[in-house]
Amino acid sequence: MSVSAAASPARSGPLPPAASLDEIRALVRGAPGPDTDARARTEAREPTLTKPAGSLGRLEELACWLATWQGRHPPALDRIRCVVFAGNHGVATRGVSVYPPEVTHQMVANFQAGGAAVNQLCRANGADLAVIPLDLDRPTAPFDEAPAMTEAEVLEALNAGLTLDLSGVDALIVGEMGIGNTTAAAALSQALFGGTAVDWVGRGTGLDDNGLARKRAVVSAAIARHGDALRDPLEALRRVGGRELAAMAGGALAARHARVPVFMDGFICSAALAVWQAMDSHGLDHCLAAHVSMEPGHQRLLAALGKRPLMTLDMRLGEGSGALTCLGLLRSAVACHVGMATFAEAGVTDKDPA
DSSP: OOOOSSOOOOOOSOOOOOSSHHHHHHHHHTOOOOOHHHHHHHHHHGGGBSSOTTTTTHHHHHHHHHHHHHTSSSOOOSOEEEEEEEOOOGGGGGSOSSSOTHHHHHHHHHHHHTOSHHHHHHHHHTEEEEEEEOOTTSOOOOTTTSOSSOHHHHHHHHHHHHTOOOTTOSEEEEEEEOTTHHHHHHHHHHHHHOOOHHHHOOOTTTOOHHHHHHHHHHHHHHHHHHGGGGGSHHHHHHHHOOHHHHHHHHHHHHHHHHTOOEEEOSHHHHHHHHHHHHHOTTTTTTEEEOBOOSSHHHHHHHHHHTOOOSBOOOOOOOTTHHHHHTHHHHHHHHHHHHHSOBHHHHTOOOOOOO
16 A cells, blocks of 8 residues: 555545455555645644643544544544444354354344444444444355355455445444354454464353364364465455455445544454555554454454554454444544644743753
């Protein structure tokens, strides 16, 4: 992805659906870089505010990062969109979750009825919510035996996120629901960053020791089954990912082209979006790690991505819940940068230049 100083304007309206994975690759190569003018204007204002330099810590960094990737100064967080994608996994039949696959359908109904955690967190933090189920009656193939998706299927799922209309949106949160998807996230993480199943596989929704051993065995079998094909990040997503992971990745790519920063949720979201960084070292510069989850692979994954999480709250729910919870911090960063008086405006003596 481009990191040139010349900032391209935000795209108006949604991207058209990609016709092939090569078109997806072209979108990655042609994605806009940081807006260095907006960053410079933010950096110039920050030292003039009525506080000691650096005294607001990461809040100052966040204001600058938001302006840089929104491509404007001052930054704003008036409209946040949370999109939850749901998909079903054939690997769920392998005993890798304590919940049966039909729970995905049931939780989608719960989201739509307003009864889930994501509904309450959107309401509490002023975010819009959309729920997009992806072929729930057609699970992906068990990826320890075959590729999870055909090329047409993974492209369709990528396009579900890529074609989001982000006009007027200040930041995007992508969440997920899918029984078995921590197994997909672990397999995808191992495919992208190496290691072993022990490094990446956790207990998910509460597996006992036997379940954990089964889950590790499934991931190990998948990595062995697909072998060198996993060296291509998009092929890894196709072979060991899932529809909702691909859709989240598509949404993050759409956001990059629309100059909309992305607040990353937990392990599953991070694994899905990691595909872009595996393709380009700057592929996730517009994405912020909101929190580190209790899933053990997440901390390892954030380290591999070079992402420092904002919060550690021992969360492991998914749905975009961790990213939604951090919105208060991000709004505080914007409020201080935009609303504080300068030393000159307040008639406060700045530090002694001597």
